[in-house]
Amino acid sequence: MVDDPLAAHLSAHYDLGFERDRLFRDGEPRLELTRTLELLDRFLPSAPARLIDVGGGPGAYAAIWARQGYDVHLYDVLELHVQQAQQASDAQPEHSFTAQVADARSIPEPDASADAVVLLGPLYHLTEPAERAAALLEAWRILKPGGVVAAVGISRSSALLDGLWRGWLGYPVFRAIAERDLVDGQHRNPDPIRYPQWFTTAYFHRPEELVAEVKDAGFDAVSLLGIEGPGWLMQEHWSDPDRREQMLLAARAVESEPTMSGLSAHLLAVGTKPGAVQPG
Ligand SMILES: C[S@@+](CC[C@H](N)C(=O)[O-])C[C@H]1O[C@@H](n2cnc3c(N)ncnc32)[C@H](O)[C@@H]1O
Numbered sequence: 001m002v003d004d005p006l007a008a009h010l011s012a013h014y015d016l017g018f019e020r021d022r023l024f025r026d027g028e029p030r031l032e033l034t035r036t037l038e039l040l041d042r043f044l045p046s047a048p049a050r051l052i053d054v055g056g057g058p059g060a061y062a063a064i065w066a067r068q069g070y071d072v073h074l075y076d077v078l079e080l081h082v083q084q085a086q087q088a089s090d091a092q093p094e095h096s097f098t099a100q101v102a103d104a105r106s107i108p109e110p111d112a113s114a115d116a117v118v119l120l121g122p123l124y125h126l127t128e129p130a131e132r133a134a135a136l137l138e139a140w141r142i143l144k145p146g147g148v149v150a151a152v153g154i155s156r157s158s159a160l161l162d163g164l165w166r167g168w169l170g171y172p173v174f175r176a177i178a179e180r181d182l183v184d185g186q187h188r189n190p191d192p193i194r195y196p197q198w199f200t201t202a203y204f205h206r207p208e209e210l211v212a213e214v215k216d217a218g219f220d221a222v223s224l225l226g227i228e229g230p231g232w233l234m235q236e237h238w239s240d241p242d243r244r245e246q247m248l249l250a251a252r253a254v255e256s257e258p259t260m261s262g263l264s265a266h267l268l269a270v271g272t273k274p275g276a277v278q279p280g
Contacts (some may be wrong), residue, residue: 013200020058029220043270052114055121059085072097104135109142117180118150127203136217146276153205165233219271226256226264
């Protein structure tokens, strides 16, 4: 693992092994995966393009993008996730991708070499603004002019909403976590081994903060989209086709509505590295 004080928190949480299947139920993509793919499909350059998946975890997205014909390179700070991603790649030899340990702030890719960089995870766990800025500047460095960055943050009020829906706000320990999230975005689980469902050390974004961070790293044309919409709070209905359609309808209906984006569990900011060569 890369030597970093954060790595201990990450290992304590992710070594429990939940991450590999988190995005699926009975082998089917859940709301977060469905919507993230749907949104990124609009913004990513067409395949084949060089796509760098930073914080790619066990490789659920990388495997899908590789099957779509992208030239995918996954980096993650955790050895376990890199091994799992390698297994996912080995399971589809016709559509393989590479997986390597690296920190989002130092990715071993040449300058101006990628068509797209996706960060679906590192900004959650880089809890200080300067750390998140370093990861976004690294994305900027490795992107070609005109390349696309897609950066996801966890919503500031996600613990409050999740706790409300599940009744966890009745637990003083959880209530304190959710209340602090709302004050400064710093999500801290005092006992991540006992309560892994309450996540680990993280930063939870306001929508406008995520946009500002991506712009401050030098990206243009930054769009902000709510990923799941309000339906993530009723995911027990996801297996009902009619309710599933309603969840997707609701997510699409409010994805760009500023007063509603914070209701999603995850926020997506997409921007472009300036300087694309104009055709003709
Ligand atoms: C919630 S998981 C998301 C995994 C995957 N991208 C997804 O969306 O399903 C967050 C991932 O970010 C990784 N991560 C956190 N901080 C990182 C950093 N500084 N550099 C690289 N990866 C990081 C974690 O190890 C973990 O695999």
